[in-house]
Amino acid sequence: MNRFILYALVLLTLGLAVGCAAAPIPAAAPTAAPAMPPEAYNPDTANEAAGGAPGLRQLRQSPASSADALQQDQQRMIVYTGSLSLQVNDTTETINKIDDLLKNVNGYIASKSLVAYGKDKLRGTITVRIPAAALDTTLAQIKALGVKVLKEDAKSSDVTEEYVDLDARRKNLEAYEVELQKLLETVRERTGKAEDILAVYNQLTEVRGQIEQIKGRQKYLENTSALATYTIELVPIEEIVVEGKPGWDPARTAGAALDHLVGALQVLGDIAINVILFVLPILLLLFLPVVVFVWIVRAIWKRRQPKKAPVTS
Numbered sequence: 001m002n003r004f005i006l007y008a009l010v011l012l013t014l015g016l017a018v019g020c021a022a023a024p025i026p027a028a029a030p031t032a033a034p035a036m037p038p039e040a041y042n043p044d045t046a047n048e049a050a051g052g053a054p055g056l057r058q059l060r061q062s063p064a065s066s067a068d069a070l071q072q073d074q075q076r077m078i079v080y081t082g083s084l085s086l087q088v089n090d091t092t093e094t095i096n097k098i099d100d101l102l103k104n105v106n107g108y109i110a111s112k113s114l115v116a117y118g119k120d121k122l123r124g125t126i127t128v129r130i131p132a133a134a135l136d137t138t139l140a141q142i143k144a145l146g147v148k149v150l151k152e153d154a155k156s157s158d159v160t161e162e163y164v165d166l167d168a169r170r171k172n173l174e175a176y177e178v179e180l181q182k183l184l185e186t187v188r189e190r191t192g193k194a195e196d197i198l199a200v201y202n203q204l205t206e207v208r209g210q211i212e213q214i215k216g217r218q219k220y221l222e223n224t225s226a227l228a229t230y231t232i233e234l235v236p237i238e239e240i241v242v243e244g245k246p247g248w249d250p251a252r253t254a255g256a257a258l259d260h261l262v263g264a265l266q267v268l269g270d271i272a273i274n275v276i277l278f279v280l281p282i283l284l285l286l287f288l289p290v291v292v293f294v295w296i297v298r299a300i301w302k303r304r305q306p307k308k309a310p311v312t313s
Helices: 002-022 043-049 063-073 093-103 132-144 160-190 194-226 251-303
Strands: 077-089 108-116 120-132 148-158 227-238
Touching: 077 093, 077 194, 093 108, 093 120, 093 132, 093 227, 120 132, 132 227, 148 227, 160 194, 160 227, 194 227
Parallel strands: 077 227
Antiparallel strands: 077 148, 108 120, 120 227
16 A cells, blocks of 8 residues: 555656646746646546546646746736935925825835934935836826936836746646645545655645745735835925125124134243243253353363462562
């Protein structure tokens, strides 16, 4: 009976491995390629190997043709992203108006960051989600709220092919999951061995995990293609202050003269302090040896002079 389980798993794996080779995984897809399932396999062989009645031949089809047909019926899925730098009169007021515009088209502000700018002004960045169907109209209305458009960037990415490939993989994985569930029931009825049941159950769990990963990626693509993401920088206008030529101001002149006088006195005080504490000690150290030398020379000279005899009357 162990051989029966092994043969059944091998047949399912071989059939699904052929499908994996027929449908390559797009490079943009973040989900890992399934280990054994995908695109086309022969459920009749697996069903018959499991002891069931032959059937399910409607699942057997060319993966390439099914993906092409699905892609033709699939509406193009475009992911729009971009950035906009806008000069405005009042940042807070502009954000409130943008919020009202987005609510009218079922969009919303995803994030907001504001900092102080100049005198009583704010500068910031907001990230908005705009329905793709209303993107052009809404962007035009947002631009009209500003004084000037400073910078604008936009890009789009077509994810239709990735979505179609994910959808085909998901459907084949779900069909593979059905076959594994039937195999699990058969093993329980015929053998009831824990190791046989566990082997099929582990494979079933792995397939279910791959299906959930694909569904998550599909949901992400649906969300990003339905709502465009734009980052809008709001820069307030700087206030320009025009100063006239000042007239004659005696008080200001007197104040400037006093400042100059104080500055001059400070310079003289600094010079005096430097002379007393720096220059004089240096001069004393330089001339003291000279003075001592001269004094010694004079003393020796006086000793060598002959004494005059006293004059007698």
